[in-house]
Amino acid sequence: MSAARILIIDDNLINRKKLRLAVRSLGYDAETAEDGAAGLNALKTGPFDAILLDILMPGMDGFEVLKRLKSDAVLRDLPVIVVSDLEGDTKSVSAAIEMGAEDFLPKSFDPVILNARLKACLRKKQFRDRELEYFRRINALTNAAERVETGLFDEESLNLAAEARNNDPIGRLAMVFQGMANEIHTREVKLLRRIQTLQCSILLLICGGLAGLYPSLSRLAAGFGANPIGMSFWVGLFAAGICTVLVLFRGGLPKLSRSDVLFFIVWAFVVGILQQISIFVLSGHVQATYLTLVLALEGLLVFAFAALMRLEDIVPMRILGLLVGLVGVGISLSERMNGNSADANFWLLASFVAPVFFAFETIAVAAKRPEHIDPVGAVGIMFAFSTILAFALALGTGNIIAPEKLLSPLGATLAALAFVTVGTNVTFFILLKLGGGVFTSQKAYVTALAGVLWGIVLLGETMSSLAWGAIALVLLGMYLVGAKTSNEPITIKRNFGVQANDTQT
Structure with a gap:
């Protein structure tokens, strides 16, 4: 155990040396300061266990030192023994003790008295330190x-x-x-993860159900003779208008940085131009149920992209799932191509470009989405940019759909597509924030099944037994790939909110 450190504050050099020698002879460490200001500075250099303080000093006297010590939260419990001449300084000693000094020592002290006073103060400090540690x-x-x-x-x-x-x-x-x-904590984390999974699953059902409706509505619009580029413009314009009304109703448009603008332009080009136009073109040539099955490859492609980018773990079970899903799509494709014309087979093969755009969107938006913009505002901004791009493309190619043509079943279909587009993208954005990219891509489960059902209900399409078996293989493949398991810590809240980092991108 190290010796106690004593600070001696006295303006008289002889008294300082005398006290230092006496303190050291008792087995303590001693440091000296020539006045009050120097003493306070010395206290900043390291911990002391007691102070021997002269009362009458020029400049900052002992009273001022005591006052500052007792007003300091760290130093207030440091014991102080005032050094004074008892014959002519009784009032000063009394005043110092009233200000918080523990004891006094005459300048003509006896080493035995010094030892007793120091031991008493140090013992009292030890008790106080233990008390403070107990309270801590x-x-x-x-x-x-x-x-x-x-x-x-x-x-x-x-x-x-x-x-x-x-x-x-x-x-x-x-x-x-x-x-x-x-x-x-462990029990409630498990409960909250189940709740989080349930929330994501509900959003997954909504997002996949709406996404499955898109090919059927697109095929209906194509049946009315609308061109894909013109359809992309009007659907984007309607979608941007819907989101703008919702955002203004909720409180105003968000502010965008330069990086935000770049992100939304890229997103608009991929979704509003490449993705939408490819779906509109393909819907005119490929049966909606089979197009939906091809779009189900999104989940498998997202895993493949994420694995290549080392965002996901590559394990045998997930590789098996990827292969099973590809076999399912291959069976469906071969069954559909058997007996088809060369033109039909070309469009069926061309449909494989669509899930690439969907997978790219999922990975890109999951990694770069602006966190400060709410989902409705983000989707609205994206479609505002896509509308500008689609208008320029339609104007340049002469594929603008005249407004008067909207006063027909085509207009109702495009409006329905706009509402479906907004719903799909908003839930998609929320789902990305809650569940991450790979989990969100599992909406392809629901999209595949919903798309088949919508195709049967709205278009009267049929599926062979082999095609149903292929869908089952695709779903099995996506199940084996699965979502990435989160290992991030969760902070419990009694209102059953969950605070965790984004874990499945």
Whole structure:
């Protein structure tokens, strides 16, 4: 155990040396300061256990030093022994003790008296230090209990690991409390992850169900003689208008940085131009049920892209899932191509470009989406840019659909496509934020089934038994690929919210 450190503050050089020699002869470390200001500066250099303080000094006297010590939260409990001439300084000693000094020492002191006074002060300091440490430990337990009560805690935030290592009553209590809190945290994390999964699953059903409707509505619009580029313009314009009304109703348009604008332009080009136009073109040549099945490849492609980018773990089960899904699509494709004309087969093969755009969108938006813009605003901005791009393309190619043609079933179909587009993209954006890219790509499960059902209901299309078997293989493949498991910590909240980093991109 190291010796106690004593600070001697005295303006008289002889008195300082005399006190330092006496203190060191008693086995303590001694440091000196020639006045009050120097003494306060010395206290900043390291911890001291007691102070021997002269009262009458030029400049900053002992009273001012005492006043500053007692007003300092760190130094207020440091014991002070005032050094004074008892014959002519009794009032000063009395005043100093009233200000918080522990004891006094005459300038003509006896070493035995010095030893007794120092021991008494140091013993009192030890008791005070133990008391403060006790209160600190009790306060740590109290704070941990409050965190557990309010629910804003995880295992590390309780800060009880150090306390639990102490083999005393408080340490044992901390160990028991930490164990109970960790058990509560583990149980509630499991519950909240189930709730989070349920939320994502509901959004997945909505997003996939709406996405499955898109090929059937596109085929209906194509049947009315609309050209794909003109359709892309009007659907984008309607979608941007819907989102703008919703955003203005909710409080105003968001502000965009230069990087945000670049992101939305790229997103608009991929979704509003490449993705939409490819679907509109393909819908005019490929049966909606089979086009939906091809679009189901999105989930498998997202995993493949994420694996190549090392965003996902490559394990045998997931590789098997990727292969099973590809076999399912291959069976469906070969069954559909058997007996078809060369032209029909060309369009069936061309349909494989569409899921590439969907997969690219999922990966890109998951990685680069602007967090400060809400989903409705983000989708609205994207379609505003896509409308501008589609208008320029339609104007340049002479494929503008005249407004008067919208006063027909074509207009109703395009409006329905716009609502479906907004719903799909908004839920897609929310789902990305909650579940991550790979989990969101699993909407292809629902899209495949919903697309087949919408095709049967709206278009009267049929599927062979072999095609149904192929769909089952695709779904099995996506199940084997699965979503990435989150290992990120969750902070518990009593209102069953979940605070976690984005974990499945």
